[in-house]
Every structure is written in structure tokens, then in C-alpha cells.
Amino acid sequence: MHGIEIAVSTVIFALRDDPRNDCTALGMPLVRRVRQPYEGSWALPGGPVRPDEDLTDTARRTLVETTALSPTYLEQLYTFGHVDRASKPVPGPRVISVVYWALVRPEEAERGIEDDNVAWHAADHPPELAFDHATIVDYALWRLRTKMEYSRIAQAFLGETFTLAQLRQVYEVVLQRTLDPANFRRQVESSGGVEPTGEYLVGGRHRPPKLYRHRAASDLADNGPLTRL
Amino acid sequence: MHGIEIAVSTVIFALRDDPRNDCTALGMPLVRRVRQPYEGSWALPGGPVRPDEDLTDTARRTLVETTALSPTYLEQLYTFGHVDRASKPVPGPRVISVVYWALVRPEEAERGIEDDNVAWHAADHPPELAFDHATIVDYALWRLRTKMEYSRIAQAFLGETFTLAQLRQVYEVVLQRTLDPANFRRQVESSGGVEPTGEYLVGGRHRPPKLYRHRAASDLADNGPLTRL
The missing domain is CATH 3.90.79.10 (Nucleoside Triphosphate Pyrophosphohydrolase)
Structure with missing residues (x-):
């Protein structure tokens, strides 16, 4: 031994x-x-x-x-x-x-x-x-x-559905810097990692924000061949 | 035990x-x-x-x-x-x-x-x-x-100096696909990971290709805080 x-x-x-x-x-x-x-x-x-x-x-x-x-x-x-x-x-x-x-x-x-x-x-x-x-x-x-910076891991911090402002907050808190909301929205929408649910955040606001969800195909913990084990 | x-x-x-x-x-x-x-x-x-x-x-x-x-x-x-x-x-x-x-x-x-x-x-x-x-x-x-796809690890397969054709071959062999030479050159030159040495590959060719080297600042095995241990 x-x-x-x-x-x-x-x-x-x-x-x-x-x-x-x-x-x-x-x-x-x-x-x-x-x-x-x-x-x-x-x-x-x-x-x-x-x-x-x-x-x-x-x-x-x-x-x-x-x-x-x-x-x-x-x-x-x-x-x-x-x-x-x-x-x-x-x-x-x-x-x-x-x-x-x-x-x-x-x-x-x-x-x-x-x-x-x-x-x-x-x-x-x-x-x-x-x-x-x-x-x-x-x-x-x-x-x-x-x-x-290169994966969709931020979504693991959120629930089933979330607003883009909530997703941006994850980046801001973890990276410790402020991100421009319009740029962030463009980047997320073009990345294809999330999709709109068709629902809106419940609340008293005049224009409630859209809810999004993870795309089913996106595996957050991508370990390639090990995922299949 | x-x-x-x-x-x-x-x-x-x-x-x-x-x-x-x-x-x-x-x-x-x-x-x-x-x-x-x-x-x-x-x-x-x-x-x-x-x-x-x-x-x-x-x-x-x-x-x-x-x-x-x-x-x-x-x-x-x-x-x-x-x-x-x-x-x-x-x-x-x-x-x-x-x-x-x-x-x-x-x-x-x-x-x-x-x-x-x-x-x-x-x-x-x-x-x-x-x-x-x-x-x-x-x-x-x-x-x-x-x-x-997202790091400079390919350079670890090469010697101190190399041509862009040699670097492209590393990508082609590992990724098992052919890459367009002009696109590849543009991407590598804009990435900042390599710099020209000012020398040329020795050989009998009319227009010998330029030699490049790794930039000193680029740590190939980037382990963040662990690198300092």
C-alpha cells in the first residue's frame, strides 16, 4: 500500500x-x-x-x-x-x-x-x-x-425561464463589470443558446419583459465523449 | 485503508x-x-x-x-x-x-x-x-x-519557428478538414498569437515563405492561477 x-x-x-x-x-x-x-x-x-x-x-x-x-x-x-x-x-x-x-x-x-x-x-x-x-x-x-466567455454556462445559474436582464446580471456579477444592455441582447440572440418562451414576466409593469429558456440541444456541461458514459 | x-x-x-x-x-x-x-x-x-x-x-x-x-x-x-x-x-x-x-x-x-x-x-x-x-x-x-478552436494550442505541435502553411497543416490534420489558405492567414494574423521572425524558410524556392514564431506572452497551457504554483 x-x-x-x-x-x-x-x-x-x-x-x-x-x-x-x-x-x-x-x-x-x-x-x-x-x-x-x-x-x-x-x-x-x-x-x-x-x-x-x-x-x-x-x-x-x-x-x-x-x-x-x-x-x-x-x-x-x-x-x-x-x-x-x-x-x-x-x-x-x-x-x-x-x-x-x-x-x-x-x-x-x-x-x-x-x-x-x-x-x-x-x-x-x-x-x-x-x-x-x-x-x-x-x-x-x-x-x-x-x-x-465561450460557453453557455451562465444559464446554469438561472431557473427554467429567465429574462435577458436576469441573464445579463449573471455575467455582470461573475465578470464584475457592467455590460451594455443593447449589445448584450444582440450577442445572446445571435448565439442561439436561448429562445423566447412566448410568455412575459408576471408583474405590474406596463411593458413586462419577455421570458426566455435554454435551448434543449444545449448541454451545459459539455464533456464530449464522457457525457455518453 | x-x-x-x-x-x-x-x-x-x-x-x-x-x-x-x-x-x-x-x-x-x-x-x-x-x-x-x-x-x-x-x-x-x-x-x-x-x-x-x-x-x-x-x-x-x-x-x-x-x-x-x-x-x-x-x-x-x-x-x-x-x-x-x-x-x-x-x-x-x-x-x-x-x-x-x-x-x-x-x-x-x-x-x-x-x-x-x-x-x-x-x-x-x-x-x-x-x-x-x-x-x-x-x-x-x-x-x-x-x-x-479557441486557443493557440496548435503551436505546441511546431518548432520554434514555422511557416503559416505548417501551422495550417496542424489544424487540417487534427480537425480532419481542408482550410482555405487565404482565410487561414487572415485569421492567424488578426489573432495576434504569432509574429513574423523576419527570416524565411531556407530552400530552393523562388519565393521562400516567411517564418513565424509564438509570441512570448502566449502561454500555451493556460491554467490561470495554477500556472503560478
Whole structure:
């Protein structure tokens, strides 16, 4: 036996309204560690891979166990395996973590988490994190922003139907910049990733905005040949 | 102990001239297995992760040990962890493979491999492969083709300097379609990924073609925050 342990950790992102300043921000649930090493620090949800469990199943199970969330998008991100990533500052076994990332819709994220040791944090300004989890979060944020530029991943943050203003808000919050509404509308309409439902957003407005939905053909987590497995 | 073993495998791609039909094709070195399971079948180069070895170091070491190749591009691809991927048809321990992919320049690939159990094969028509390695190769090919569309990864197949015709050939061989030379030139020149060296290809031609090089700023294996580790 080589004595290397295998775990799965998951970075979970959702758009959440911050009641303190009436802003929408990118949030991320974290788990407070109740034992050494890093006791009391925050960490990504996760746990060891069971002998009879596929990696994606470990991701789903630990995600439900810690946060009770079921994601609309779950994809393998990267495997972190530096020799001493789990054995400093307190000596311990070597742990290789297969990291997944998940995107959750706002109505899921608003439900709240009924566990005193689990809480939402701002993805951009997380508290001090255990192990190499700060690097993992940095990398996940970078991948999310990069992938927003060339894929339809932004739709994973929204419900079944949404307005173009809601879709634009996802881009604005994640990319942290303001986008011109008219340009955005042109780009989205020409990309073919969404289609109008024929319905309008319910509300008291004089001209209610159109609702859109994802095109059925667009697979958000496009893994090519792996999708068929 | 959970009894799960960790290995690294690497999919290596290079453009190679096929002497039989005077064509250039995408090649991939494979290793013939000399023991059960799958004795006699071809497999990806790789091996177990040593206790004191980072994952990338295992990839580099096993790559040198089996093929003596040192890649210009080496990146983590995906971690394959299905429960029974290594225990069928012959029962054995569970193995999780962190798979890397490497791109090698033609002059490296032409040097040949001095091992009877290692040989280049056509990436598109590989022989029957051990374990789930056929799925891994399919996935690596899909990632290569997808990534060619939005990054400068094609340059990793070429030497320090190259003509636009050589760069176009990389795209044509990997994507398996013919590209219009004038359109290709316009796209490459406007992308900013290459710059003219001021030199010309040496040869007997009346109008020798210009040589280009990669722009220093373009990092071929762009892993964002991970690149700084």
C-alpha cells in the first residue's frame, strides 16, 4: 500500500442577494472544520471516496450531506495532488483531492442551510480557508470566468425561464463589470443558446419583459465523449 | 485503508509523417502490456504515483521512462475513477487514474523510440486498448479539437519557428478538414498569437515563405492561477 488517500471536494457557486446592501453577489457554501488540522477554519464540502463509489457519486453525496443542495451543473474541475497539501502544518497522510465544481440556481440557494457549521460566503472574499482550498477557489473562479466567455454556462445559474436582464446580471456579477444592455441582447440572440418562451414576466409593469429558456440541444456541461458514459 | 490505488497515465500526441502514403497524421505512442490483465494489449504510458511525487512529476517521469520524450505541452486532462475500470475482466484493486495529455514537436517524435514494446499508432484508429483507455483517447482527441478552436494550442505541435502553411497543416490534420489558405492567414494574423521572425524558410524556392514564431506572452497551457504554483 502506498498510503495515499483519495477525497472529493466541491466548489459550489450561486448568485445570492445580499440583504445588507441590496446587491447580488457570487456566493459559495463552506463548512467549518470541527477537528484538527485547521479546526475552526472554513473548508470546501467534501470527503473520502468510498471503495464502491464513482467519483461523481462522491461529489453528489457529500454535497447533499453537507449542504442539502442538488446542483444543476456538476463537473470535474481539477485534481490537486501536491505531496504536502494535507500534511502541513500538522503531519498527516497524503490526500489527493479530485475537485468538482457545481452551479446552483438561486431558488435552491435561497432555501438556506440548516447546519450551524455550514454557511454561505462571498466567493471573491472568502474567509481564511483550510489546506490549499484558497488556491482551489481561485482556480474555480478563473475557470468560471473563462468559460463564461465561450460557453453557455451562465444559464446554469438561472431557473427554467429567465429574462435577458436576469441573464445579463449573471455575467455582470461573475465578470464584475457592467455590460451594455443593447449589445448584450444582440450577442445572446445571435448565439442561439436561448429562445423566447412566448410568455412575459408576471408583474405590474406596463411593458413586462419577455421570458426566455435554454435551448434543449444545449448541454451545459459539455464533456464530449464522457457525457455518453 | 480504502485500498484504492492512484496512477497517472498520459495521452501523447504528435504530428508524424506516414512513409507508406506520404501523409501527415496525428500519432500517439502506446506501450504493449507485458503482464495480466490485458497482457499483449496496447495501453497509455503511465504508472503508479510514488508517495513523494507530485502528479505532474509522475506524468513526466513515466513519459520519459517509456518513450524518452519530453513534451512542449503537458497538462492535466481528467481523472478517471469508475469503480470497476481496472478490475474487469480480471479482478484486481481499484485504480483511479489522473490522466495528463502531452503535445510533442515533430523533431522529437521523429527520433524514434528504442523499446520493442513501445510504438507510435494513429490516434484516430488505435489498436484495441487495455482498460478504459479507448474512452480516454476519445476524450483527449475531443478536447484537443475543441481547444484548437479557441486557443493557440496548435503551436505546441511546431518548432520554434514555422511557416503559416505548417501551422495550417496542424489544424487540417487534427480537425480532419481542408482550410482555405487565404482565410487561414487572415485569421492567424488578426489573432495576434504569432509574429513574423523576419527570416524565411531556407530552400530552393523562388519565393521562400516567411517564418513565424509564438509570441512570448502566449502561454500555451493556460491554467490561470495554477500556472503560478
